[in-house]
Amino acid sequence: MADLLLINASNFPANPIYPYAFVQLSALARRQGITVSCLDLLGLPQPRYEDAISRAIIDTSPSLIGFHVRQADSVSQRDYAPAPGNPKSDFFPLDDTRFAVEIARRVSSAPLIGGGFGFTVHASRTFEHLGLDYGCAGDGDPLFTYFENLIAGRDLHAVPNLIWYNEDTVASNHRCFYGPNPEREYDATSIQSLERFYGTETLYGTNQPSIAVELARGCPYACYFCTEPTVKGRTVRYRDLDVVFGEIGFLNSFGLNNIWLVCSELNIGNEELAVKLAEKFIAFNSKRTSKVRWRAYHLPKWITRSTLDLLYRSGFRGGWNDYPSFDDENLRKTRVPYRSKDAVQHLANTIAVCSNIHEGRKRAFSMFLGNAFSSPSVLKNSLDVFDQCGFQKHFLEASVGGATRAFEGVSIGSGIPGSDLPITYRRDSSHSSTMNIICPTYFFAPPLLEAAGSEEALLSFFHYAERCFLSRAYEFEDNWADILLTALRSPWSHGLWRSFLESNSAASLWNLLADTVPGTTGFLGPECGDLVLAERLAEENSTLGRHLSTPLRLICTELGRQAIELDTALLASHEVAEVIGLLLQDESPYACFVALSKRFPSNQSVLDFLLETSTDRTGAASWAVQVGIKAKGVSLRPEFAAVLGISLQESAPLP
Numbered sequence: 001m002a003d004l005l006l007i008n009a010s011n012f013p014a015n016p017i018y019p020y021a022f023v024q025l026s027a028l029a030r031r032q033g034i035t036v037s038c039l040d041l042l043g044l045p046q047p048r049y050e051d052a053i054s055r056a057i058i059d060t061s062p063s064l065i066g067f068h069v070r071q072a073d074s075v076s077q078r079d080y081a082p083a084p085g086n087p088k089s090d091f092f093p094l095d096d097t098r099f100a101v102e103i104a105r106r107v108s109s110a111p112l113i114g115g116g117f118g119f120t121v122h123a124s125r126t127f128e129h130l131g132l133d134y135g136c137a138g139d140g141d142p143l144f145t146y147f148e149n150l151i152a153g154r155d156l157h158a159v160p161n162l163i164w165y166n167e168d169t170v171a172s173n174h175r176c177f178y179g180p181n182p183e184r185e186y187d188a189t190s191i192q193s194l195e196r197f198y199g200t201e202t203l204y205g206t207n208q209p210s211i212a213v214e215l216a217r218g219c220p221y222a223c224y225f226c227t228e229p230t231v232k233g234r235t236v237r238y239r240d241l242d243v244v245f246g247e248i249g250f251l252n253s254f255g256l257n258n259i260w261l262v263c264s265e266l267n268i269g270n271e272e273l274a275v276k277l278a279e280k281f282i283a284f285n286s287k288r289t290s291k292v293r294w295r296a297y298h299l300p301k302w303i304t305r306s307t308l309d310l311l312y313r314s315g316f317r318g319g320w321n322d323y324p325s326f327d328d329e330n331l332r333k334t335r336v337p338y339r340s341k342d343a344v345q346h347l348a349n350t351i352a353v354c355s356n357i358h359e360g361r362k363r364a365f366s367m368f369l370g371n372a373f374s375s376p377s378v379l380k381n382s383l384d385v386f387d388q389c390g391f392q393k394h395f396l397e398a399s400v401g402g403a404t405r406a407f408e409g410v411s412i413g414s415g416i417p418g419s420d421l422p423i424t425y426r427r428d429s430s431h432s433s434t435m436n437i438i439c440p441t442y443f444f445a446p447p448l449l450e451a452a453g454s455e456e457a458l459l460s461f462f463h464y465a466e467r468c469f470l471s472r473a474y475e476f477e478d479n480w481a482d483i484l485l486t487a488l489r490s491p492w493s494h495g496l497w498r499s500f501l502e503s504n505s506a507a508s509l510w511n512l513l514a515d516t517v518p519g520t521t522g523f524l525g526p527e528c529g530d531l532v533l534a535e536r537l538a539e540e541n542s543t544l545g546r547h548l549s550t551p552l553r554l555i556c557t558e559l560g561r562q563a564i565e566l567d568t569a570l571l572a573s574h575e576v577a578e579v580i581g582l583l584l585q586d587e588s589p590y591a592c593f594v595a596l597s598k599r600f601p602s603n604q605s606v607l608d609f610l611l612e613t614s615t616d617r618t619g620a621a622s623w624a625v626q627v628g629i630k631a632k633g634v635s636l637r638p639e640f641a642a643v644l645g646i647s648l649q650e651s652a653p654l655p
């Protein structure tokens, strides 16, 4: 039996987490002597909802049924449009919640209420869309103080944050913002629920999921894309740190050591709270054998290098910064409270501080380059800065936000470019310009769309930037052993290969690879052992991927450089030598793209240009040039150049 049954159909399968709202609402209920039972529908297809919901209702006979809507979509347009390199997601939490509401309506006569962050963003519309009896805009506290009123449908005017039908019209009561819970929220029951959700092996394993603990709520800023100030309030309400650490100590006593401190931002206006927390975590961890690691959203400002050092020493492991750009004018328009030098400094500091931390996590970077105020010059300036700072080589993957999620009164309205042309995506794969803002609805920056010529071209460019300019992801995409094999099977390589190994540090790399693949020996010459080894490596490349790609790519590039040296006719031309230099020397993929885009509209035109000068008939030069193109991930398209404002100039000098 339970007074309240809470149901969540909004968990994002690509990034599943135990709903913290279950913990928070259960704790509020406890204070009023109200019992709560929770059901998360993650992983269940709709046809199985009926069974799960009916069973929960029969088991608990709730007086009220609540639906938690954490978010109405993933806030990432690429999950809804079939973007290159990205499968379409089937994450439509409002459709699933509505389906769950219909079932609950059939099975139970209890009133139905909705709430949560995603619900609150468009509270009245979502309330109507879901077919509920009540809605709660914002903090859930009044639900419990006025629990009896809600069940009896009495004095509903008095219930803060409530949305309800007053006769036939939707009424929204006055909004109240509450602070975080002054008492501990987690109890033994929440631990059992966490165990059921994750399974004990995952929950207590080496890669523990993060457990949410609230630190503060609210944000005074007004970034044009963010709903936090309207949902959580513009005043920051902090939680007593002793209560926060009481919570962390309780979780730690069960062996739960990966904490996500929930707040809008950790360092609003200054770094005081961050420093205080770091000191408390250091003291806390010094008395524990199993150390706590923690994360929190934070701004790339108001954290000095020494504070960042302190934070990471205390177990801090970052949060999420989605820089819109590294262009001051653009940052000003997006209304984020920092500028390019803050972001660059913070990123450089984070890279430096994290360089010694190897905890099995992929280094990932994300940027909101497709923000509404973006343009070709914003993209160019930002990528120039990123490249000049040498950040690319530090990240194994990156993601670019290509479009803005439309939120009424926040990211949509006058002065926000593109917000008058939103696209709503639907589960049945249709999308239309008839906006339904509560469903996944996005818009693009008009100057970017115009420059790219189409949505497909713009998203393809971003995909390229993610793999090659903002991270090293592209380095691991090709089977470099296969590429090497092509050379080793060709007679032109034999002499080169032997002298290459004898005279080069690559020999040690090659022997290292031989050690990786049992039963093979390196350094025998391409006629015998090396060919066998390369063949085995080509087979293994898909499984050993990252480990093998880097040394093999280095070997291929070095061999490529030597193969080109043989082609004196090719190198006689100054221009040709420069293009080859870009491809096979240390230039970054971005610098290479920018320089080549000024001269060539496609990869094929680079090849044609180089090879028409070549006198080589063995295939060595052609192999080397193709290695260079792959080694820099080059992908030349006129639309890509246009997105960065680069125009083709036949006589452009190369850098």
Ligand code: B12
Pocket: 010, 011, 012, 013, 015, 016, 017, 018, 020, 021, 022, 024, 025, 065, 066, 067, 068, 069, 070, 071, 072, 073, 074, 075, 076, 113, 114, 115, 116, 117, 118, 120, 121, 135, 136, 138, 139, 140, 141, 143, 209, 210, 211, 212, 226, 227, 228, 232, 260, 261, 262, 263, 264, 297, 320
């Ligand atoms: C920490 C965090 C993360 C962490 C979570 C770590 C963890 N272990 O929990 C990580 C990084 C993993 C994460 C992931 C994601 N997140 Co997040 N996340 C947050 C953050 C900062 C806190 C979330 C939280 O737990 N809040 C506390 C909960 C309980 O608040 P709440 O839902 O509002 O609930 C309160 C009330 O609304 C009410 N209430 C809630 N439910 C109900 C139900 C009823 C019936 C009633 C009456 C009341 C009620 O009571 C609660 C207490 O007052 C929020 C921003 C924020 N400040 O909340 C973003 C936020 C919710 N996340 C967001 C997004 C988009 C995501 C992802 C989809 C990102 C992605 N594409 O992967 C995923 C989704 C994960 C999932 N499976 O659902 C967005 C949602 C945007 C929006 N406008 O809807 C937010 C707002 C961030 C932002 N500013 O854009 N997130």
Ligand code: SF4
Pocket: 219, 220, 221, 222, 223, 226, 227, 228, 229, 264, 265, 299, 336, 337
């Ligand atoms: S500072 Fe952070 S939480 Fe505040 S409005 Fe901007 S993005 Fe949202």
